[in-house]
Amino acid sequence: MRLATIHADEGTQAVGVDLSQDEPRFVRLRDEDLGSRPSMIDILSEPDGLHRAESAFNAGRAAGDFVEGRLAAPVPLPGKVLCIGLNYRDHAVETGAEIPSEPVCFVKFSSCVIGPGDPIVLPRVSSKVDFEAELVVVIGKRGKHISKESAFEHVAGYTIGHDVSARDWQKGRPGGQWTLGKNPDSFAPLGPYLVTPDEVGDPHALDVTLSLNGQTMQSGSTKEFIFGIDELIAHVSQLITLEPGDVIFTGTPPGVGDARTPPVYLQGGDHVEISIDDLGTLSNPVVAEPD
Structure with missing residues (x-):
């Protein structure tokens, strides 16, 4: 369904x-x-x-x-938006990062969430806004200290997410302002549907692509996950109670703009489409924040 x-x-x-x-x-x-x-x-x-x-x-x-x-976004106001960094081996390689020994976690606010067709708004104070296509897990059952073996019992379904990032804030400010770089308004498009697991093939074997103005920029597969969905749920639930409607962004494949030579960042007038096997396509225009 x-x-x-x-x-x-x-x-x-x-x-x-x-x-x-x-x-x-x-x-x-x-x-x-x-x-x-x-x-x-x-x-x-x-x-x-x-x-x-x-x-x-x-x-x-x-x-x-x-x-x-x-x-709208399938879950317009998720209680928690949990995100995993560097969860694709090939993306870690392109950024020159070491393969992490445990999941790298950060959060976005629910105020970042927008739906299909809604505009991604580029902040006036950032000139390096990047794109990141992601498979998103939607939690359907409350739990804490969830075992890896029972993790999928807590999955209601899957959707597509876009982890938009202001790199000049995330990495370029004193101390690295991850919270501010990841959380500008509109920086978490979700959609188009919540697809239940019976409609999805192996979630660890889905093709993920992102196109910018019709040109493919990211192309990968969840086969490259360093940590599987069951491992992510088990890991974060050691400390955080997961609730129905919470979402987990599972990481992005290679091809992000910041890792390119020269870098490619989002501009007003751009259009981004993310497609994932069995989940459809999430499309969003990009606009500059008005003065």
Whole structure:
């Protein structure tokens, strides 16, 4: 099943996506099944929420209860946005970094999250904004001290993420301002759908590509993961309780702009597309922050 969050005329709703059509059609999840105007986190927080969502989706489709709107991020306000750095061997090599012995973790704020088609806004105070295509894991079950063996029981699904980074703040300021460099508004596009694991092949064998203005810049595979999804969940949950709707950015493949000669950074008027096997394509325009 593929779930999306839709900006509909009457407000934002989580809905199922009917991909049997030439163009995706959105089916309203009926209120009596999941409560009034359920959010994605509402659905994921229910012990059988995804099963109930599937039933509601099928009922709505049978009744022709379609709703129009534009896509938002599948989880518009995740409680936690956890990110992993240097998790592809080939990306670590291109940056000249040592292969890490344990996952390198940092965070983004939920205020960074935008949806498909929403603009990435380049801050006036940064001239080195970079692109990073990422597979994102969506948590569906609460847990702490999760074992590697049970980690996938906590995965609700997957989506595409873009870890936009202001390199001149992340690495170029005194002390390395990772928090400020990673967290400008709009620096975490997500979408287009939350795809449940049964719809996805091996998450450790997915092709990931990013194109900038139609030119392929990043091309890799999650086969290059240094730490698998189960290892990441086990590692971070040693210290942090994972909650339904939390998301984990799993790292980026090679080809980032900052590692190129000469470097390539995002400019106003650019257009970025990220595609991952079984998950679709996440597209966002790039605009300069107005004066």
